[in-house]
Amino acid sequence: MSATSFRTCPLCEATCGLEVTLTDDGAVERGRGDAHDVFSHGFLCPKGASLGALEADPDRVRTPLRRQADGSLKAVSWDDAFAEVDARLGPVLAEGGRDAVGVYLGNPTAHNLANLLYGRVFLRALGSKNVFSASTVDQMPKQVSAALMFGTGFSIPVPDVDRCSFLLMLGANPLASNGSLWTAPDLRGRLRAMRRRGGRLVVVDPRRSRTAQEADEHHAVRPGTDALLLFALVHVLFRDGLAVTGEWVEGADDVRALAEPFSPAAVAPACGIEAAAIERLAQDLAAAPAAAVYGRIGTCTQEFGTLASWLVDVLNALTGNLDRPGGAMWPRPAAGSANTSGAGGRGRGVAFGRWSSRVRGAPETFGELPVACLAEEMETPGAGRIRALVTVAGNPVLSTPDGARLARALPGLDFMLSLDIYVNETTRHADLILPAPSTLARPHYDLALYNFAVRNVANYTPAAPAAADEGLPQEWETLLRLAGVVAGQGPAVDVEAFDDLVAAELARRETGREAGPLAGMAVEDALAAVAPRRGPERLLDLLLRAGPYELTLADLEAAPHGIDLGPLEQRLPEVLRTPSGRIELAPPPIAADVERLQGALERPAAELVLIGRRHLRSNNSWMHNVHGLVRGPARCTLHVHPDDAGRLGLTDGEPARVWSDVGAVEVPVEVTDAIRPGVVSIPHGWGHDVAGVQMDVAREHAGVNCNLLIGGHAVDPLSGNAILNGVPVQVAPVAAPVPA
Numbered sequence: 009m010s011a012t013s014f015r016t017c018p019l020c021e022a023t024c025g026l027e028v029t030l031t032d033d034g035a036v037e038r039g040r041g042d043a044h045d046v047f048s049h050g051f052l053c054p055k056g057a058s059l060g061a062l063e064a065d066p067d068r069v070r071t072p073l074r075r076q077a078d079g080s081l082k083a084v085s086w087d088d089a090f091a092e093v094d095a096r097l098g099p100v101l102a103e104g105g106r107d108a109v110g111v112y113l114g115n116p117t118a119h120n121l122a123n124l125l126y127g128r129v130f131l132r133a134l135g136s137k138n139v140f141s142a143s144t145v146d147q148m149p150k151q152v153s154a155a156l157m158f159g160t161g162f163s164i165p166v167p168d169v170d171r172c173s174f175l176l177m178l179g180a181n182p183l184a185s186n187g188s189l190w191t192a193p194d195l196r197g198r199l200r201a202m203r204r205r206g207g208r209l210v211v212v213d214p215r216r217s218r219t220a221q222e223a224d225e226h227h228a229v230r231p232g233t234d235a236l237l238l239f240a241l242v243h244v245l246f247r248d249g250l251a252v253t254g255e256w257v258e259g260a261d262d263v264r265a266l267a268e269p270f271s272p273a274a275v276a277p278a279c280g281i282e283a284a285a286i287e288r289l290a291q292d293l294a295a296a297p298a299a300a301v302y303g304r305i306g307t308c309t310q311e312f313g314t315l316a317s318w319l320v321d322v323l324n325a326l327t328g329n330l331d332r333p334g335g336a337m338w339p340r341p342a343a344g345s346a347n348t349s350g351a352g353g354r355g356r357g358v359a360f361g362r363w364s365s366r367v368r369g370a371p372e373t374f375g376e377l378p379v380a381c382l383a384e385e386m387e388t389p390g391a392g393r394i395r396a397l398v399t400v401a402g403n404p405v406l407s408t409p410d411g412a413r414l415a416r417a418l419p420g421l422d423f424m425l426s427l428d429i430y431v432n433e434t435t436r437h438a439d440l441i442l443p444a445p446s447t448l449a450r451p452h453y454d455l456a457l458y459n460f461a462v463r464n465v466a467n468y469t470p471a472a473p474a475a476a477d478e479g480l481p482q483e484w485e486t487l488l489r490l491a492g493v494v495a496g497q498g499p500a501v502d503v504e505a506f507d508d509l510v511a512a513e514l515a516r517r518e519t520g521r522e523a524g525p526l527a528g529m530a531v532e533d534a535l536a537a538v539a540p541r542r543g544p545e546r547l548l549d550l551l552l553r554a555g556p557y558e559l560t561l562a563d564l565e566a567a568p569h570g571i572d573l574g575p576l577e578q579r580l581p582e583v584l585r586t587p588s589g590r591i592e593l594a595p596p597p598i599a600a601d602v603e604r605l606q607g608a609l610e611r612p613a614a615e616l617v618l619i620g621r622r623h624l625r626s627n628n629s630w631m632h633n634v635h636g637l638v639r640g641p642a643r644c645t646l647h648v649h650p651d652d653a654g655r656l657g658l659t660d661g662e663p664a665r666v667w668s669d670v671g672a673v674e675v676p677v678e679v680t681d682a683i684r685p686g687v688v689s690i691p692h693g694w695g696h697d698v699a700g701v702q703m704d705v706a707r708e709h710a711g712v713n714c715n716l717l718i719g720g721h722a723v724d725p726l727s728g729n730a731i732l733n734g735v736p737v738q739v740a741p742v743a744a745p746v747p748a
């Protein structure tokens with residue numbers, strides 16, 4: 009006997025539908041694309057096809073692991089594990105206060121219903137200001153700009169790719185990444201369809217990426233200069249009378265003044281793109297019937313991340329493409345979105361810098377501090393030092409700046425707890441590791457990613473029955489138990505009672521809104537409607553009922569291939585949550601940062617800078633233990649342009665030494681004219697050959713940790729985001745070993 013279930017792939021942001029056939033004991037017999045999925049129509053990438061291999065990986069942690077006196081990890085019971093947490097965190101909290109416990113949340117928490125809904129319960133119970141996440145090595149600049157312009161951090165317009173006729177894409181490579189802050193299964197197919205319709209794709213990237221190869225036009229910009237380029241486009245729109253200001257836009261005149269110094273001629277030398285090409289790009293963008301500008305990781309993880317992120321949407325607005333079908337539009341998610349709740353059209357906006365990091369005074373954004381500050385907060389003595397750390401689904405030693413410093417700081421903690429499914433480069437330092445159940449054994453709904461979907465879609469996946477008996481508690485139960493422990497309830501937390509409180513609080517919030525489907529309903533009635541559900545399903549059911557389509561979880565259960573809620577629709581002004589009820593085109597904090605950008609116009613460029621890249625068969629740091637994904641030629645190589653290789657004496661296939669002011673690595677050279685001269689590239693998430701890591705396949709394909717080269721001292725000031733691209737480095741051949 010075997011059972012088929014339809015699931016949403018939780019690995020990247022594309023939310024593809026999978027058809028998974030499970031044997032009686034829960035093993036994956038077959039996994040393929042779900043041809044009937046309303047969004048992905050059968051599309052699948054090699055990672056989704058490897059879900060079964062991930063499930064079956066013998067290295068995956070399946071029981072709590074506790075560090076022994078001799079340094080080894082030993083399996084312990086869950087009760088013993090929570091007793092340990094209580095015994096070790098208790099004194100840290102008692103002596104050091106709430107901030108003495110730091111938390112790092114990794115990327116998979118955004119793909120995980122349990123973490124999305126119960127992570128915040130744990131954080132609230134903990135009450136620490138020292139909260140960090142992968143967001144500050146990723147999209148924080150975009151959240152900051154969206155919040156200041158439109159009122160919430162997730163009010164990020166996405167290219168309406170299926171109706172678009174001109175797409176200007178900067179610092180993104182969806183043919184490898186499958187899209188980010190832009191949820192669209194099979195972006196390659198959608199981009200090809202756009203071009204078949206006569207649409208144009210223009211890619212701005214220091215590398216001729218796979219996406220750039222398929223584009224009509226590619227501009228190999230110098231890393232870190234996107235904000236200059238985008239400002240020049242804005243400059244031309246105003247200069248040539250092409251700028252339009254929609255009904256809801258405030259501050260266009262301020263933007264015009266700010267753009268004044270950034271003429272195409274002024275920015276061309278810094279960007280490495282000719283002024284004439286910039287002029288033409290601005291004119292093409294303005295002339296296109298429906299166009300969108302889109303920027304992603306390359307525009308965020310750099311020196312001017314917030315300015316670049318802001319300018320992307322300034323251009324969308326000034327070309328009349330914001331909220332236009334085929335332009336850049338706001339999805340209307342079915343559940344849990346801050347820009348669908350309440351009366352709409354106006355809101356409280358956001359406040360940043362409500363507190364600052366202790367050592368360097370970096371401001372908070374959305375309740376978190378820049379992860380580039382994490383090591384110094386653990387190392388620097390004094391009141392408020394982080395003495396214990398909880399990591400949830402993260403690998404900051406490989407994914408955040410100056411990984412070597414972080415790895416040195418972790419053993420100095422009084423206690424480190426990791427919720428993770430592997431003993432990796434970070435969790436190998438933990439005193440206790442608590443695993444999560446297999447992705448098949450848990451319910452799934454993309455609460456976060458539907459904020460960025462190119463169609464309005466709702467697709468719920470129940471836990472697969474055959475897989476549910478792996479014996480591991482659901483991660484939401486673990487998070488609630490941890491919340492109880494840090495709230496001082498001791499290790500024997502009544503999870504059911506705590507969960508009732510969580511559900512009641514959510515019901516109170518949703519029924520207490522000034523408008524919306526549940527507004528004014530009695531809390532008991534709202535809870536009765538979702539009984540006897542528990543855990544994330546109950547909360548999701550409440551959020552769906554409170555959402556704009558008034559769906560219920562039962563509706564979604566009846567639609568295993570998802571519910572298509574239609575193409576994106578115009579949402580102005582109801583989408584706005586700014587205090588003014590307008591689109592703030594020139595938010596004062598952003599305007600104040602423009603002067604810093606002006607300094608970059610005159611600055612001499614470094615001779616050689618480092619950038620990253622992604623590969624389709626990889627996923628940050630944690631899919632390298634799947635043989636089918638890592639086999640073949642080594643992926644963690646140094647891309648070097650032939651001119652640089654010649655100048656530096658580097659040979660294809662031979663190792664090179666790469667160093668910066670913070671560290672050095674040795675990595676094989678791959679000479680390719682796909683990269684701009686003066687730029688080299690190493691992908692992140694590698695460097696698995698370290699003692700204590702329990703990932704046998706990954707160790708065979710270890711690669712190096714590029715974040716050993718990247719310092720954490722400077723960050724994008726408005727967002728606290730790390731600067732991972734455009735880092736000055738030097739490269740030389742590794743001298744051949746002297747024969748003995």
Ligand SMILES: Nc1nc2c(c(=O)[nH]1)N[C@H]1C(S)=C(S)[C@@H](COP(=O)(O)OP(=O)(O)OC[C@H]3O[C@@H](n4cnc5c(=O)[nH]c(N)nc54)[C@H](O)[C@@H]3O)O[C@H]1N2
Nearest residue numbers: 179181185188231232304305306622623624626627628733
């Ligand atoms: N296969 C795969 N898919 C993934 C992931 C993965 O690791 N592997 N990770 C997932 C995650 S967490 C994310 S956030 C997304 C990211 O998704 P994307 O943003 O599409 O990320 P990348 O594929 O790294 O593409 C970024 C591009 O930016 C370019 N770049 C670097 N510096 C600059 C610069 O200064 N300016 C410009 N214009 N370009 C620059 C790089 O050359 C690269 O081609 O991908 C997700 N999907």
Ligand SMILES: Nc1nc2c(c(=O)[nH]1)N[C@H]1C(S)=C(S)[C@@H](COP(=O)(O)OP(=O)(O)OC[C@H]3O[C@@H](n4cnc5c(=O)[nH]c(N)nc54)[C@H](O)[C@@H]3O)O[C@H]1N2
Nearest residue numbers: 114115116146401402403407427428444620628629630692
């Ligand atoms: N130089 C450079 N650095 C980068 C980037 C770059 O482009 N260049 N990209 C950055 C980006 S965009 C991101 S998002 C970060 C990612 O940074 P992180 O989030 O720190 O790292 P990941 O590699 O995603 O690690 C995810 C961890 O979660 C675990 N895990 C997977 N599923 C689950 C689960 O369901 N529950 C639990 N508890 N654990 C789980 C995995 O085993 C793995 O250890 O890296 C960033 N770092």
Ligand code: SF4
Nearest residue numbers: 017020023024053056
């Ligand atoms: S594109 Fe992303 S969501 Fe789709 S199968 Fe691949 S990893 Fe899964």
Ligand SMILES: [Mo]
Nearest residue numbers: 115142146147
């Ligand atoms: Mo990311």
